[in-house]
Amino acid sequence: MTSAPLPRILRRRGEPEYPTFLELFFDLVYIFLLSRLATSLGENLTVRGAAQTAVLLLAAWWVWVLTAWLTDLFDPRLPIIQATVLLVMLGTLLMAIATPYAFGRYGWLFVAAYFGIHLVRDAVLIPGTRVNRPIQARSVRVFFWFGITVAPWVAGVFVDETARLVLWSLAVAVDLGSARIGWPTPGLGRTELASQIFTGLHLSERHRAIFIVALGELILSTGTGLARSGFTAGQVTAGAVAFVSAVLLFQLYFQRVNRILAPPSVTTVERVRPGTSTSYTHLVMVAGVVLVSTGTSMVIARPSGGTPVDVMAAILGGPALFLLGSVLFDAVVTARILWSRVLAVVVLAVVLLCSLVAPAVFRLPPLTVLVVANLVLLLTLVGEGLAARRGRIEAAAPAH
Known part of the structure; x- marks a missing residue:
């Protein structure tokens, strides 16, 4: 039985493992984002303010983690992967801009940027790995769980500040927690890989x-x-x-x-x-x-x-x-x-x-x-x- 071919966008074994300049360039947007978080916390140094900052940091961190894993598993020198990273960077910039007002009038911008990032990434990875179903299943599982969390993220935009904090806390907890258990998905199981995920x-x-x-x-x-x-x-x-x-x-x-x-x-x-x-x-x-x-x-x-x-x-x-x-x-x-x-x-x-x-x-x-x-x-x-x-x-x- 012939094994499934490897996707063209996959990082090959033996390739240089150091981050590319594009990945380091991507990290620069986080200087601005972290600065916005620190400033916002200083302006609202309360338990509620700390909780709001934590939720926004968790969402931004999850974007960074998935991008780091993206360039770890897939070849960051390919134009399609580079374009994906740049679009994620743009979305992160929009998240940073919305950060001080995310629990106010610009909550919609933060959520739109957050989910736009995930849609762009999955729109590239799911079709790009179709020649190998086991590898494609990784991205499908992640997409499935983001489909679950879209409800509390979007619902939070239309409620008051307290309810928004509760809904978004639930959403980001599911986002990060689902990764801990391998994104279990009906019909696809969970990500339990007996191969190298991270170099x-x-x-x-x-x-x-x-x-x-x-x-x-x-x-x-x-x-x-x-x-x-x-x-x-x-x-x-x-x-x-x-x-x-x-x-x-x-x-x-x-x-x-x-x-x-x-x-x-x-x-x-x-x-x-x-x-x-x-x-x-x-x-x-x-x-x-x-x-x-x-x-x-x-x-x-x-x-x-x-x-x-x-x-x-x-x-x-x-x-x-x-x-x-x-x-x-x-x-x-x-x-x-x-x-x-x-x-x-x-x-x-x-x-x-x-x-x-x-x-x-x-x-x-x-x-x-x-x-x-x-x-x-x-x-x-x-x-x-x-x-x-x-x-x-x-x-x-x-x-x-």
Whole structure:
């Protein structure tokens, strides 16, 4: 029996696995999108505002993930794939434009752009893989599940803000959750592949790139906030401390995560779940950087005086969320817990809790709170560096 031919648009084994310039160009739109999210959160720093930002970030992240998987499985040098990526980029730009007003008068634009992206991608992949039904079934399953979530996404456009948040939260949870279980589809089963879905090197580089993009947004917001300030001594100092925050996040990411991002265990993924776990844990880290951006922008705007609880939550919560994401990623890849980072998260949580329980005693200026957060990150970085050095020395020591 002759096996089905491979689709022409499929990436061939042995081809270069590094991201193309087009993929890196695509990532640039996320600087704008993440900036819009951070700014919107800063303007509505409430539990509801945080929930709305989370929903929009999840939707935008899912677009990025599916695009990364698209160029991982299919040949990104083909004109049809390149055109698809550019159209997805345009749709993402429209999503970013609508982001501050997505729970207001421009909810329809956000939803239209979101589903336009998925329709364009599936309009290319489903016909383009028709010569091989098992491969085509992957795209059909994804399309089936987006057909399910279109109802709550569209319905949310026509209801009030609270109902919209509920409906969109449900929709994005189904979007991401369906991938975790392999998009089970009537008549097609689920995606349980005994072949290579993700090339370890390519997807590793894509995750590195999107994290750098998030740091780029943090640098952008720091520079923009300082440029719009009155350049007082406190604001200039806050800008410098915010820059240090970006440096510490960069070092913490590449000191640990970069070492384990593409081990042999991730090079060939036989099920969807491990691949999605890698992306989800990076989502948590990127969300942490977005929250850091919100917090540092507010510190630059007002570095002195008492720190409101919501501002303190942003300043301390951003680093904590990043550290939590890195702990989860390490657990997914190595099955080990980074206790140094767990301890750092606990310390940040304790500082926040103390400010809630005894605000008169722990009434710190915003700049001081940001310095405290940076000290926790710095101590974590130094501690892990010393532990790694001690481990190398012990490994190199001759056995007795």
